[in-house]
Amino acid sequence: MMMKLSTMLKVASTVDTEWRSPLAEKILERWGYDEGSVYAFRYSANFIFICKRNKQTYFLRFNEESEKNVEALEEEMKLLNTLAGLSLPIAKPVASLTGKEVEAVETEYGTYYASVFEALPGKQYEIAELELHQFVKWGSALGKLHESMKKLDGISLVNRKTWRDHLHEVEQILSNQEIAAKKELQILISWAENLPVTKDNFGIVHYDFELDNLRWEGDQIGMLDFDDCSCYWYVADIAFALRDLDEKNMTNANFVNFIKGYKTKTSLDDQLLEQLPMFQRVHNITMFAKLLRSVDIQDASEHPEWMTDLRGKLVKKIDDLRKSFE
Template sequence: MNTLEFVSHSTNEVYRFSKNNTFYFLRISAKPLAYAEKIHAEMEWVHDLVQHGVNASLPILTKDQQLTAVYEKEGQYYMASVFRMAPGKFFDKGNPHLWGTNIYHAWGETMGQMHRHSKSYKPLLKGRQRDHWSKSEFSNPNLQHGKYRVLLEKLQSLEDQIDSLPREENAYGLIHNDFHPYNFMIDGDTITVFDFDDCIYAWYALDIAIATVHAVWWGSPGEDRKSKNEFARRFLDDFLAGYFKHHPLDFHWIQRIPLFMDYRNICSFFWWLQDWDGDEGKLNDFQRNAITEAVKIISDGRSFDGCEIEM
């Protein structure tokens, strides 16, 4: 373990290390002890996906054959998990080998395999499972005024629509919930997905929408609204061609993908704002400009860039 190297710290601390010429990631989560069950449920599902042929980053068992290890220090609990490093490279918008039809198709295939298996997957312990999708609960008083209230009301409106949707067996199950281009590696025409720590029970169409929104954000050839909408349509054609090889989804759910895309777009603002203290000086130029543009789009009754498509 003398090769241990710090990688990142956002929701979790992540380190990379090598052993016997193989690279691994160590993820450490500082959470209340009760959350250990949620992490174990995540790891159990990912391990099961790999066992069923899905290209995902393999969780490694501890010496006592567990998927997680829990440590306590001064009243704080730490959950440690280890994954085999996925082979390949990250996407590159300017490289046709790392971004284009073949990648979108493989991305869709991988998600289709995951959703197919999700339909039959049962946790080993009934009480040890991931959460179900639910409406956001924001009590931040700084979001109750002006343009921030416009964003909050848009989020609540979309969540009301989503919450009314049926949770059908063929359309709702355990999903990745963050399957974007920085959460998979590309090796030829194969992709390997990782970072399942946002996985929840929700609609399969939401998982597809999340992939599409991020593809538009980071991979559209043009930055104008027309280009993004055209790219979203082309991307989904290729993605769904791969997806449908492994998992059918009724057309009325495909038609709801733009709704879920709009929802993912509005959620992005609350990644910054949910704990915001009301000091606009703490928002950077990009965030301030994005909020201004979003409020204009909402006030005009339009959807976000990329979502103005008919399925």
């Protein structure tokens, strides 16, 4: 989920021209870090800072307490450790100096939930850079993850959101003026309520298995950013991962090879696969609501240029999605 722009602006104001932040350094005191090694890396759903400890590279992830649920974060750490124990190439969490994998840190800028992760080796690709055989590997990696998820009977789902939670949140965010979006939401709720749910087709999904959350080292694909993992149909994860392929591409060689790779690792409900466009519509309506929530500041001359540009892009995306519902 994209954080509120007001939250992003507040933390970004602590970052200097050399990408250093006293706020990030204060949070990292819970883990310890090499002096002068902490730099801002990315702001989106979370604040991400790169850092070193004993010359090893790590990533700090944190967000304001209002943006996250601490029990869900702790459940995520439990899931990551379990998956790592199954020999999946996961960005593993690192315990703080007090042995915690999620720390609540009070600062002058507010209270933040923070975690630190090992850095994954490898390269990040854009979708246009991938060759056909890499679509097979990408699909295979997701299939292997899902097959592992199906075996996690001991992992509680209590603190993971479900598709129902997500669509209920959309309902809470949409104003009465969003007539087309509200109509689309009701169509999607009715559709989802009639889908079959079995142990083999429904469970914990990554939710954002896009290329920017993967690191490629040869044929091995490392996985990161599990904080949005939720309870859905496994096919939804395919739709969300491939959302940069538009519908007319769903019969092309890239898509076919992704599915080919996926099926080498786990089973796939082909009837649910035919519902891929509907799952993409679920993603669109949830993204629309998240963006409405995120853009909580007005355009203003005192904002830094990067914030003005970002806000403009998000507003355009909101308008494009709104039109798609009509």
